[in-house]
Amino acid sequence: MNTVEVVDRGAREIVVFLSGEVGTDPDDAFGPAIDEVDRLEQLNALDHVVVDMHRVTGMTDAAIEFLRQLSSRGRSAGFEVSFAAVSGPAHRAIEANGWSFVEHSPPEAG
Numbered sequence: 217m218n219t220v221e222v223v224d225r226g227a228r229e230i231v232v233f234l235s236g237e238v239g240t241d242p243d244d245a246f247g248p249a250i251d252e253v254d255r256l257e258q259l260n261a262l263d264h265v266v267v268d269m270h271r272v273t274g275m276t277d278a279a280i281e282f283l284r285q286l287s288s289r290g291r292s293a294g295f296e297v298s299f300a301a302v303s304g305p306a307h308r309a310i311e312a313n314g315w316s317f318v319e320h321s322p323p324e325a326g
Contacts, residue, residue: 220245220282229264230256232286234306239276246282250289263295270301275309283310 221233230253239246253265265286283299290297302310 220249229266232265232267233271234267234269234275234279235271235273237274237276238272238306239279239282240274246278246285249282250285253286253289254293257293257295265290265295265297266300267297268300269303269306272303272306274305277313280309280313 219233219235220238232249232253267283267286287297299306299310
């Protein structure tokens with residue numbers, strides 16, 4: 217199952233959890249997730265959004281576009297967006313789409 221879940225953790229931080237083959241399901245809630253981050257940002261004077269990707273097994277172009285939109289929203293609204301616990305498949309997909317990391321993505325298994 218693929219999920220996009222926005223969680224308000226308090227202390228001016230929101231966590232967006234991504235899991236599964238993100239972007240393969242037409243019901244992936246990218247639009248509603250951006251709307252929820254916008255709503256929480258306005259309510260809580262948001263400082264930081266963390267995108268947790270430890271359960272991501274793959275990412276489509278739609279998932280990458282979601283990350284771009286979220287990052288763009290952060291720059292325009294004045295909050296930081298960072299990626300955390302990035303799985304190997306997520307790391308490779310993000311890196312292949314122009315983001316750079318201090319360390320290169322791990323090689324694909326077998």
